[in-house]
Amino acid sequence: MSIPVIQQAKIQAQVLVPLVKALQADLGEERANKLVRTALRGLYRRFGEEFWRTKNETNLGKAIASAFTTYARDDALNYDVIEQSQDAFAFNVTRCRYAEFYKELGEPELGFLVVCAADFDTAEGFGPDIELKRTQTIMQGAGHCDFRYRRTGGAGTS
Numbered sequence: 001m002s003i004p005v006i007q008q009a010k011i012q013a014q015v016l017v018p019l020v021k022a023l024q025a026d027l028g029e030e031r032a033n034k035l036v037r038t039a040l041r042g043l044y045r046r047f048g049e050e051f052w053r054t055k056n057e058t059n060l061g062k063a064i065a066s067a068f069t070t071y072a073r074d075d076a077l078n079y080d081v082i083e084q085s086q087d088a089f090a091f092n093v094t095r096c097r098y099a100e101f102y103k104e105l106g107e108p109e110l111g112f113l114v115v116c117a118a119d120f121d122t123a124e125g126f127g128p129d130i131e132l133k134r135t136q137t138i139m140q141g142a143g144h145c146d147f148r149y150r151r152t153g154g155a156g157t158s
Helices: 005-027 029-055 062-074 099-106 108-116 120-125
Strands: 077-085 086-096 130-133 145-151
Touching: 005 029, 005 099, 005 108, 005 120, 029 062, 029 120, 062 077, 062 086, 062 145, 077 130, 086 099, 099 108, 108 120, 120 130
Parallel strands: none
Antiparallel strands: 077 086, 086 145, 130 145
16 A cells, blocks of 8 residues: 555655755755756656546546545545546645644645646646646645646637
């Protein structure tokens, strides 16, 4: 059985948090954060590409719902689905154990950098006709995260 994503994030944080803090101290926060995002962007994009390829699903709502079941495993996320259709999946995360973990570490800004920012990279891997909009996150202090996935090119049927 695979390791739940929340546990993977906690394991990764043991290396990433001290590494990012050292980079920030040496290079400055802005430059270090840009370097970290650049390094992680390709990794998460490939995750999205691999997921989309193995899922082989034309129904966007079903595909994204499946992905978030993986991220929510082991009670990592509570979320309410707003819309689920052939060309859309919209939901609000109402409780996030990833954010709770990074807040316990006293590093919510690093949690946003290495966890939340990856959502957009992963979505890019789903293909050029899939768009993610999100205006707020729990990690940054909001009451919920608002995820809105939508197919932009109308290529939903095959």
